[in-house]
Amino acid sequence: MYQKYYRQFLQAAQNAATPECPEAMLHMACHSHHYWPDVTLDAVQQYWQDAANLADAKWELIFGEKIPAFQRAIADTLNLPAPEQIALAPNTHELVARLLSAFDPVKPLRILTTDGEFYSFARQLLRLEEMPNVEVVRIPTEPFATLPQRFEQELCSGNYQLAYASQVFFDSGVAFPQLLEIAARKPDATQMVIDGYHAFFARPTDLSAIADKVFYTAGSYKYLGAGEGMCFMSIPRGCQLRPLNTGWFAEMAELENRAEGVGYGDNWLRFAGATMDYSALYKALSVLELFKHDGVSVETIHRYVQENQQRFLAAMDAATHPLLNRNNLIHHDLENGHGHFFTFRCGSAENAEELQAELRKKNVLCDRRQQLLRLGFAIYHPQDETFARLFT
Known part of the structure; x- marks a missing residue:
């Protein structure tokens, strides 16, 4: 839907695939470095x-x-x-x-x-x-x-x-x-x-x-x-x-x-x-x-991202990940109380660093702040993205 705006960045993400991890890079550090639409080059x-x-x-x-x-x-x-x-x-x-x-x-x-x-x-x-x-x-x-x-x-x-x-x-x-x-x-x-x-x-x-x-x-x-x-x-x-x-x-x-x-x-x-x-x-x-020309408002962006977040939560709830779970998720209220990224308490900076490295091997890019691991959501994530690879 919105991926058409980010073809060059998404192509670079596709190029990041390897034989060990054939999936494209899933960029979930968008609360830090957000992908740029193609128009920015022009x-x-x-x-x-x-x-x-x-x-x-x-x-x-x-x-x-x-x-x-x-x-x-x-x-x-x-x-x-x-x-x-x-x-x-x-x-x-x-x-x-x-x-x-x-x-x-x-x-x-x-x-x-x-x-x-x-x-x-x-x-x-x-x-x-x-x-x-x-x-x-x-x-x-x-x-x-x-x-x-x-x-x-x-x-x-x-x-x-x-x-x-x-x-x-x-x-x-x-x-x-x-x-x-x-x-x-x-x-x-x-x-x-x-x-x-x-x-x-x-x-x-x-x-x-x-x-x-x-x-x-x-x-x-x-x-x-x-x-x-x-x-x-x-x-x-x-x-x-x-x-x-x-x-x-x-x-x-x-x-x-x-x-x-x-x-x-x-x-x-x-x-x-x-x-x-x-x-x-x-x-x-x-x-x-x-x-503005295409009628993409903050309201439509916010709804799209919330749908991404709901799919992520569904995949998380179906898994039994030791760190990425409801108990470690800082806040759950998507309607009234959350921005566009989730933060998980990992118990220690070492745990957060290890989890970040594990996700990086799966071509999932995220970031951390001491014991906190952050996972962001954006309109360049496709509607069929399940986020399941984070929990396997």
Whole structure:
């Protein structure tokens, strides 16, 4: 059904078959490196052609047409009312670091988050905590059923300048219950960031009610399938934060007539950085335009993946695998509480490493985080894929 978009990657997977394992590579690390649709190759070549034909004038095309088109596509996907409020950068860490730099470095900074955040933010917090004015409170993600109550209670009872939480946790695949509703009720004095990377273009997301209350970050490397280097952050309208980490792109509107002092625009350029490789923009835009043209929505992608997950669960339940079983699966609620990958507790990092190696011999590619083994699902998995080979 959707495999027609990924012919080149799927051909490479077929070429990975061996006499010992004649089946094509089954790529189940799509929550990490997602296959790219074929249109991305044409997009990279078009970027080169535009650079060759336009030279410096390519910036007029990029900033005048390509970036606004990308912003509109992101806004349509997330139901955001102001596309011009979507900032771009090569990675989300750059955007979040720029946001962190907007807080006064000599005043107390209290940050509320969870113990399940991705490494880039978690590492940055550990470094920030070395500063005497920074305090971080981490709410345990488990038990997931009570996470909303525990997080919101702390959010409303503490004097926090920043709250940060993932829409889908990178290690477990579990969706933060009621996160958008909590964001709608957050204290006005608290800036809030939702890390949407493991939900964007996977789980249907409507940010219209909180567009001017939160910063939302995501990018093209995971489920959009457009590769590295193209990330974004939505910015609440009326935001007056002045990032200390500010790039020259933030002066884009005044390059010809620079004013005294450091000014900031009222759109995405407030959080703009500096020169980057926009081939990633071309790739991401090509996928967004392809799916829009063909009527492939996040809702249809999500339903398709859930069907894959149900077939996987059926094959798992029919087997008696010592590690891949219901007892070790972190979360079961596909309708309301899960992203597009399953995570299994393997008891130890050694068990997870051995299982990953066993699956690799069966031409099943997956990944792990310490004792956790992760198995992802994508629209490039065929409808007749049973996943039975994982359990034999």
